[in-house]
Amino acid sequence: MGEFDLIEHYFKKPVRHADLGIGDDCALLSASPGQQLAISTDMLVEGRHFLSTVNPARLGHKALSVNLSDLAACGARPKAFLLSLAMPRVDRTWLEGFSEGLFRLAEAHECELVGGDTTQGPLNISITVFGEVPHGQALLRSGAQSGDDLYVSGTLGDARLALEAFRGTVQLPSPVLESSRLRMEMPTPRVALGMALRGLASAAADISDGLLGDLSHILRASGVGACIDLPKAEQLLACLPHWPCPEHLLHTCVLAGGDDYELVFTAPAAVREQVQQAALLSQTPVSRIGAIRAEPGIQLLDRQGLVVQRQFQSFDHFATA
């Protein structure tokens, strides 16, 4: 099977929104009136972003998911995507599964594949997504203000817990491993929440490298600091009610886990009720875990409001290089 047959068989679908999809030198898109195009790209490498043993359908889901998560963080509505794929060889079983997982998520978000590239090489999946957001309404990292509430969506840390189990540093009961593994392999992009937060959130980012690391991006861009209510944050590990996670591991997973693809965002205390409405509307749990303050840096506070000393390293793709 050659390059063109492969594209034709697994990836070419008629486009509904784009002006022109796969099959020419370029795809053609028109922005809807009054909309800005939000664009993001993520590259996934075997052994770095996923284990070689991962189910291909889950990998297809994850590859698009991490990109949709960036659109969610900007409050953009997904529109289209490009897929570039380097593979050691044409493996039909793998392609069947991968494309199925990819398109299932794409269709759920009405995000259509409009182009890409395939080539031989070490497994590498590079996706670029396009979304639309009304002019000037994109959620940015730079708008957090002292006094704002600090929120995260969903749950945090279970993906990292699964990774630790695969690394052999912790043993998990089988149902806990299975549910954590699902979080690692099939993250849910918070697209509906991101859109519902337009005009409410003062700043937002997606959590891909761990809460503290991604929150720091917001703090640096906004020129502020934050305090986090540690007991509240600890409750964010989804499997905690089912498995007594040791404290040190709990903190690592929740605060510096990576691969969560939840949103961390800030909003003025005055819109607290609307934020809960947005959470309800988008069927996405949201937890208020702290506040923005003028002093730079992040303080972790215990139940008594006292500062907890902890050092965490956020995920860096070249940290070991």
Added chain:
Amino acid sequence: MGEFDLIEHYFKKPVRHADLGIGDDCALLSASPGQQLAISTDMLVEGRHFLSTVNPARLGHKALSVNLSDLAACGARPKAFLLSLAMPRVDRTWLEGFSEGLFRLAEAHECELVGGDTTQGPLNISITVFGEVPHGQALLRSGAQSGDDLYVSGTLGDARLALEAFRGTVQLPSPVLESSRLRMEMPTPRVALGMALRGLASAAADISDGLLGDLSHILRASGVGACIDLPKAEQLLACLPHWPCPEHLLHTCVLAGGDDYELVFTAPAAVREQVQQAALLSQTPVSRIGAIRAEPGIQLLDRQGLVVQRQFQSFDHFATA
């Protein structure tokens, strides 16, 4: 040096045209009024698209060039691009050279870097480009009509000749090797010609996998065939006046070479003079090498107009898989 320092140091530049560049979850672009966005992406893998010995500045040039070439084929004006880079380690000398070659070409085309991704992994360069073209004026592969003239820009086959020399299948005198190598390592995207051909060319494609292969895409999309004046095509090898290329190699290089990044296009005979004007205006040599006809397939004609029998394989990234 971590991921974020690396981006900051080598790749982050202030944006002039985009609404938001590197540093948030998404980049933000607005399309100019009346324009469609033309989008294309190409992934380059070491050993497949470039030799590991290539000068990094030339590689930076080539990586963007092959993408701009797709915009050229659509007649689009370059606007912005994304760069995703997987590298085995942070090699400052390599990054210095690569980014220099990349930005030199980007600036020449006023095409700005607005985002991307970096990660550890086997060397892989994935670029996505964005261009603009007035609504409905994009050059497509599907518009060729029986009776149209068939053209190519620039020269063809020298990149393949250099590859054959590196493979050891042919020995070239040093100046011939040097000039062919430049064609392989630093292709020129025909952006100005593509834009000048709006409203003139009936169909166009860029030549990345060899003239016959890329011409077939046009013919298939347009439901037509073509005949090529072989003696005219033979003259397209730039080094021919300086080196007597054996006939079989000459045909392979010119007709099925790959890595040319010239344009193949068709236009009604009635606009023959305007096509020459477009070539002049864009300072790009253009050669009329044949014609479109109703019968499907490609016929090669000799000096007497008789059909020449030849079999060529166009470049396929999975042909050996």
